[in-house]
Structure formats: structure tokens, C-alpha cells
Amino acid sequence: MRRKPRTSGLWLACALLACSCFAAAGDLDESPRHHVIIIEGMRFNPPTLTVHRGDRITWVNKDLFPHTATANSKAFDSHSVASNASWSYTAHRSGSYAYVCRFHPTMHGNLIVQ
Ligand SMILES: [Cu+2]
Structure with missing residues (x-):
């Protein structure tokens, strides 16, 4: 019992x-979300961003000179983004992607795709 x-x-x-x-x-x-990373004052803001697969990320350059968002793994590369221009990327593969600005190697960011 x-x-x-x-x-x-x-x-x-x-x-x-x-x-x-x-x-x-x-x-x-x-449904996929859209995230914005502001590039301003030689910084990526936010420096670390976590997204889900399928999400779209737009980097907006608010500095007066060009920058890039280039993954160390080469998973993505914005190439030169002019002042007041933007570049978008849709994250399809999960992982942690450290990226830099190729013109200013002190500029670091991290994109985490879940
Ligand atoms: Cu730069």
C-alpha cells in the first residue's frame, strides 16, 4: 500500500x-531579436553581448573615424564601417566570439551566441 x-x-x-x-x-x-552595439569613444558598447541564434546584431559607429568589428576566428568581419554608418550580422552559430577593431587593436568586444 x-x-x-x-x-x-x-x-x-x-x-x-x-x-x-x-x-x-x-x-x-x-522570433529573432535585434540588438544594437554602439561604437563610440573607441569602445564597443556593450563590450559583451549575449544573443540567441538567429538574432541580428547591428554595430553603429558614432565615432568620427572608421572602425571594424572583426571576429578573431574570422566568423564575421564588418570591414571598414564609416563614421555614422552601421553594419549588421545575423548570428547563426552558437559560440563565444571575441572580436576587435582591426584599425584599433585595443578595442575588444565579445559576442556570445546561445
Ligand atoms: Cu576602431
Whole structure:
């Protein structure tokens, strides 16, 4: 007689776990988002950005001279982005992408794609 409540308790735990899994899967189905990274004062802002696969990222250059957003792995490269111009990239592969400005190697950024 004691077994029955334990079994149903276990079943309930499994059901709850499955439920949270479905919720997580639902999050992945969210439509892509658009993120903006401002380049200003020789800095990428925010310096680290976390996005989901399929999201679009736009770098906007607010400095008076050109910059680039170039992944160390070469996964993406904006090439020269002029003053007041922008460049967009859609992240398709998950990973952590450190990037720099090729003109100013002290400028570092990090794009994390989940
Ligand atoms: Cu630069």
C-alpha cells in the first residue's frame, strides 16, 4: 500500500520536469531579436553581448573615424564601417566570439551566441 503514493510522487516530478522542458523549448521558438552595439569613444558598447541564434546584431559607429568589428576566428568581419554608418550580422552559430577593431587593436568586444 505504501508504494502507490511514492510512485505517483515520482510521476508528478517527471511530469513537472517534462513541463519545464517544454517551456524551455518554447523559449527557443521565440522570433529573432535585434540588438544594437554602439561604437563610440573607441569602445564597443556593450563590450559583451549575449544573443540567441538567429538574432541580428547591428554595430553603429558614432565615432568620427572608421572602425571594424572583426571576429578573431574570422566568423564575421564588418570591414571598414564609416563614421555614422552601421553594419549588421545575423548570428547563426552558437559560440563565444571575441572580436576587435582591426584599425584599433585595443578595442575588444565579445559576442556570445546561445
Ligand atoms: Cu576602431
